[in-house]
Amino acid sequence: MEHASLASPAAAHAGMHADPSAHTPAPSFWPILLAGGMGAVVFLVFLVYLGVPLAGVLLAAAVLYTLVAASGWANTIAVERRHMDQVQTNKDLTRGFFFFLASEGMIFVSYFEYLYYSRFTSAHWPPAGMPTLETTLPAIATLILVGSSFTLNWAVHALLHGKKTAAKNWMLLTIAMGITFLGMQGFEWGFLNGVLGFTLTTGAYSSAYFLMTGFHGAHVTVGLLMLALVYWRMEKGEYNQQYHMSLKAAEYYWHFVDIVWVFLFFSLYLFQSH
């Protein structure tokens, strides 16, 4: 701070060149509406757990309401952004999104910490009584998911070069690969549950397995929803070389989900020997 001083002291105060209140953000009902929705969802999950009658119906309604509030918010932002400095808001949003991914990553870190801690403190691995997991199918699923990161890249690349049809096709392929991955994951779960009797409550190891793959699967699902939204906006022709922020966000998210999976695949499947 040693050398800081105000270039023109009066300006901070009394300059009246343009109406400065034009730069203040507009008031909005969305934040409180969305916060109320999220609070209600969490509380209703609790009531469903308690088995309160009708709680399930209310929960479904609250989830729907929250989604509506979230898209209402997103829509307001999209409208507002038209009057704002695109480059700057894109920079802000991208940065914010990266910090968000960092915190998401830390949730996974806590699960990995759990897994590796258990691994290095137990005499056997997988723990006694737990099956060694078959790797062929998951390896194929991994290839598909990792491949979908490439197809997504090509989709973005095509769009930025104005090849809208190619972009849409690559995008469809990406979504299809994501769904295939989820399907294979579901198959794997069914196999482990039904055939091997390896379930959520068999032991701490199986709990960790299902939590980690389940939490990841939930992220894949959210990623797919984002990609679907992006595809829909591509159909409407809303993107161009400059204006494609939500496309970028979905892209980063999808890569993030992929990278996490690679770590999961390594930790849960490849690195299993005793």
Add this chain to the structure above:
Amino acid sequence: MSTHVATAGVTQPRQYHGVLDWITTTDHKKIGIMYIVFALINGWLGGSLAGLIRLNLYNPDWHIVSPALYNQLMTMHATIMIFLTLMTAFAGFGNYLVPLMIGARDMAFPKLNAFAFWLLIPAAMMLYGSFFVVGGAAADGWWSYPPLSTAQFSAGHGEDLWILAVILLGISSIMGAINFLVTVIDMRAPGMNWMKLPLFVWSWVVTAWMLVLAVPVLSGALFMLLSDRWLNTGFYRPALGGDPLLYQHLFWFFGHPEVYIMILPGFGMISHIIPSMARKKLFGYKGMVMAIWSIGVIGFMVWAHHMFTAGISASARVFFSMASMFISVPTGVKIYSWLASVWGGVIRFTTAMKFALGFIFTFVLGGLSGLMLAVVPFDILVHNTYFVVAHFHYVLVGGSVMTLFAGTYYWFPKITGRMLSEKLGSWVFWLFFIGMNWVFMPMHLLGIEGMARRVANYRIEFRPLNQFISEGFIFMLLAGILFTYSIIKALREPKTAGDDPWQANDIELHLEWATSSPPPAYNFAEIPEVD
């Protein structure tokens, strides 16, 4: 309030009035004020629980509360003070001041900012509401350690609500933190480069980083806990191959950074108040920035000093003991810089300055007991006794709360345009300072003599000191009443504070003092240029 008429070409945002104005606001200053008021209310509620705890310990034979209720009171006292009072108070000051200090018109994401605040409300409702469910509120301490927190030993649904509420609060803090980071990175006024950033802003940058990295780990740990309770998974259940110790690791990986999250913004405040009141430039700005960062980094490497008696290996004990002592080096750098800033200054003993100097005194004592606790053999003796209670109240009450008092006295004129009474302020300070030392100093002794924390009763020989402590609580209570009265009284007075009532800008430029008090909705008529 902006009452400008729409000028040609610029559409004015719609304005609401009264309650709707507050509900829909995206103005960082109004959101900041809501955070601060929220914190004050919760400070009173959490403080009342502390009052009940002290009343019970005055004479446990009176059975003012049942042992079961006592456990709920102490769990909720900690939860409210940590998550709903300290964190929200600092978030409030951060929201109000950071954009002003960097010369911005608002936060990077004004709506997200409002969202983070509003999310506090359902979480608080769930926490307070949990007192009224069957089995009452959570009663296993703010750590919520398994096996005590498992369905087997905490069958009541207060525990479930506690977990859900803390997860919600975590989402709120993460959203707030992301907003701070992007704001400081992208919205600084021209010329406001990193090494000119005011220290309060720096401390919030590091705090926000710690929130982004630490809070999700708590969420993950609590998610596994909830799943053990609801879905019968085995994460923390030894019978299924799980390990409760792992919860402790995850919890304290969050928990220790959390204690710095609750003090760093306070450090930042003190770094503004002392130079301004001692009429001297801050000593060692660069050293201060480095100290904040090293606290932020080392703070992630000391967590297991809370687990010395929990069965960690000998080498882990050595590592975490050394790392913990190491963290007092940057803390020392800060203390010395503050002292050097006071040294030779023309000191104005305003209430803000009294609290700042009082803070240095009490915080150093808290740091010293922290160093003692970092010594493993000593910690084995006093772990889970009142010695630990004394330590963390010295750093959190003598530290964080005192910085908040100091900050309130210092920035109240900016936020409201009115001065708080210095005469009352002097009373607030002395009552609080004396009361605080009266209450927490004897706890060191009780701890060394072996009084366990978190128990509704104690051996009879501890009674005299406990009664002495409970009497001291009255002083803190009076300070709280006077403080609140003083705020209400000031709010009824005319706005006469002026832009820079402390003449802070005669010493060093601080942009928040370069605009009017309170600032207009747009903060600065023209974005200031700093050089």
